[in-house]
Amino acid sequence: MPVKAYRCGAAALAAVCLAAGLAACGEAGESGASRRGGPTIGLLLPDIQVSRYETFDRPLIEKKVKELCPECTVKYANAKGDVAAQHQQVDSMITSGVRVLLIDVVDAASLRSSIVKARDAGIPVVAYDRIADGPVSAIVAYDLVEAGKEQSEALLRALGDKARSAQIVMLDTPPVIQETVLRTKGSLSALQGKVRAVRTYTVGALGAERAYSGMSDAIADLGADNIDGVVASNDLMASGAISALKAAHISPLPPVTGMDTELTAVQRIVQGEQYMTVYKPYKPEADAAAEIAVLLARGRRINHIAKDQINSPTTQGIPAVVLTPIPVTVDNIKDAVVKDGTYTIDQICTPKFASACEKAGLTY
The missing domain is CATH 3.40.50.2300 (Response regulator)
Structure with a gap:
């Protein structure tokens, strides 16, 4: 497959956060509790200002992981736009023994050292929605x-x-x-x-x-x-x-x-x-990321899913799923x-927008 020409200069732009203190680092939580002591997948999202992460990405990823791997656990935290918090969250994920880390970085260059730390701990890192610097195992993102x-x-x-x-x-x-x-x-x-x-x-x-x-x-x-x-x-x-x-x-x-x-x-x-x-569209991106994370957690190959390649500022030819907006x-x-x-039509066409919706043909 051709390598996507995603090249640019690196962005210029910690204490370990224990499980009991994860909330202070970004509304941490867990879902999909293990039934048979299966692998844990770490999920780190970057902020809450953009509504998509809590409304769509998190629940979609958790749902897909549960569907593909009922015995898996998803351990979650949101950095709320804070680079230092995301560093701490990566440290906590490593300490807690996650098998794979799925991360949407707050800042690619700033998080490079944490991604290296995860790699050195034997934890594959999947970059989600944004290209991450460092030794990531895969990227799922839109073009x-x-x-x-x-x-x-x-x-x-x-x-x-x-x-x-x-x-x-x-x-x-x-x-x-x-x-x-x-x-x-x-x-x-x-x-x-x-x-x-x-x-x-x-x-x-x-x-x-x-x-x-x-x-x-x-x-x-x-x-x-x-x-x-x-x-x-x-x-x-x-x-x-x-x-x-x-x-x-x-x-x-x-x-x-x-x-x-x-x-x-x-x-x-x-x-x-x-x-x-x-x-x-959130679902194809979330589904692809979840599928790759589950495969890596089980020690399996991802080449049949990650058929594209992306070059980051630090790494060439990263296996990727590149989606079309x-x-x-x-x-x-x-x-x-x-x-x-x-x-839904009801979500879009509240009373304030009812007449505009009718004009636009947004009716059932």
């Missing part, structure tokens, strides 16, 4: 170059004939972060030569508040009438950008694209405030996120 490309291509469709003269604002995190490099590469490749200019505003972290500040800077620099479209790293940042545009009384709003398909983003799309989000606009919400059960 972020394609995701960035989908964002920009959607923006071009929204602009139509106005694209050639358009000034686009990109709101992104620092380019030392691998995901930023990949997403930006895809976005710029789609915009190159098709718009008048792209102005990038770098914010310190993913989040609505930082994006609001970055978008406010863009409005002050470029002028309220000179912003024709916005590409935001994720839906939280799209939310902040939209709030800043509205605070500046810019109407109609320019098309804004995001990523992650937060429920609030879907509702903004229905309402016409956000143009598009990139959907990375889906662009979502008002035209395909029902087919994309309702049909597969991510959200």
Whole structure:
């Protein structure tokens, strides 16, 4: 299989947390209790600000592990965006004797030493959703170059004939972060030569508040009438950008694209405030990660599942499952996120959005 060109510079950016103290390190818990003393799989997720991790990723992974390995135990912790907490959680997982560690890193470069420590303890590490530095055994993630490309291509469709003269604002995190490099590469490749200019505003972290500040800077620099479209790293940042545009009384709003398909983003799309989000279906990613983790826990090969390869800044040819993201606009919400059960019509179409939903054809 061809090696995915996922290469970028390393990101610049502990005490052991005992089982009794794991809650202080990130809402730790266990599920799928062992029936016959089977292997334990450690699951570490990065934050609670983005709703997907607690709402989708954790329960889906736990469910799939239970289905594939009834005797397995899943030991869980969430870092809540804290690199130091995730270091402590890795230490705790090693101390408790997990057979495999499934981790979505808060920061790839900063967690490298912990991944090396796990490897040295004989524990295979599977990077989930984000590429991790260090000696990982496998990666399960979506193609972020394609995701960035989908964002920009959607923006071009929204602009139509106005694209050639358009000034686009990109709101992104620092380019030392691998995901930023990949997403930006895809976005710029789609915009190159098709718009008048792209102005990038770098914010310190993913989040609505930082994006609001970055978008406010863009409005002050470029002028309220000179912003024709916005590409935001994720839906939280799209939310902040939209709030800043509205605070500046810019109407109609320019098309804004995001990523992650937060429920609030879907509702903004229905309402016409956000143009598009990139959907990375949670179940295929969670299922693939769980299957790889169970196989590694049982000492089995994963090459029949991890058929792709990814190069990280530290390791070449890592076995991987690379999934294809889906662009979502008002035209395909029902087919994309309702049909597969991510959200129901009732969840999307609360009374506040009822008339917009009816107009968009979001009815049973």
